[in-house]
Amino acid sequence: MSEVVPLIDYMINQHREILLSLRHIETLRSKMYEKNIQFDSALFREDILNLDRQLKLHKKLEEETIFPLMATFTGYDGPASFVELEHQRIWDLLEELKMIVRGSDVMMNDTAFFESLTALDNLLHLHIEKENQVLYPQVEKYLKNHFHSQVVKDFQDRFAATIG
Ligand SMILES: [Fe+2]
Ligand SMILES: [Fe+2]
Numbered sequence: 001m002s003e004v005v006p007l008i009d010y011m012i013n014q015h016r017e018i019l020l021s022l023r024h025i026e027t028l029r030s031k032m033y034e035k036n037i038q039f040d041s042a043l044f045r046e047d048i049l050n051l052d053r054q055l056k057l058h059k060k061l062e063e064e065t066i067f068p069l070m071a072t073f074t075g076y077d078g079p080a081s082f083v084e085l086e087h088q089r090i091w092d093l094l095e096e097l098k099m100i101v102r103g104s105d106v107m108m109n110d111t112a113f114f115e116s117l118t119a120l121d122n123l124l125h126l127h128i129e130k131e132n133q134v135l136y137p138q139v140e141k142y143l144k145n146h147f148h149s150q151v152v153k154d155f156q157d158r159f160a161a162t163i164g
Contacts, residue, residue: 007159008140011066014058015128021051022121029114039110045101052094057163059087062131065159066139072151073142083135086127093120 025047032043067084096116146152 005140005143007156008136008143010163011058011061011136012132014054014061015132018051018054018058018124019128021047021054022124025051025117026121029117039113041101041103041113044097044113048094048097048101052098055090055094059091061159061162063087064162065155066135068158069142069151069155070135070139074138083127083131086123090120090123090127093123 025044028044028047031037032039037043063084093116097113097120100113100116143152143155
């Protein structure tokens with residue numbers, strides 16, 4: 001990739017796909033209630049594991065490319081620190097959901113599953129909005145203003161290596 005701004009578009013597009021996956025899971029939950037189907041974690045397995053795959057790559061891109069770049073111009077006391085805390089919380093919730101859909105945990109009931117799902121859904125919506133509205137525009141501005149710098153070249157290389 002020779003341009004830097006498409007990298008931000010790439011990230012925003014991943015956000016869109018993550019939100020679509022969440023909506024799909026929520027639709028599944030509504031259908032389950034409407035049709036009075038008893039909770040079965042297997043119903044959600046494919047979607048949760050798919051969301052996990054999407055989030056894994058996205059988190060890696062942010063933590064290994066976007067945040068280190070931000071650290072060069074804001075330091076870690078900037079917006080990156082609160083989003084990193086949210087990443088940890090997102091990850092913990094996802095781990096709980098994965099344990100349930102894999103059936104390897106004692107919490108096989110729908111209450112535990114839907115509590116974690118609702119918390120993850122709310123947090124991801126807020127997190128993504130903050131990144132889209134606050135964090136990414138800062139990164140985009142920096143990239144545009146430092147297009148020929150070594151820092152930006154290194155960032156592009158890391159980004160390309162991560163997406164493979
Ligand atoms: Fe993030
Ligand atoms: Fe993100």
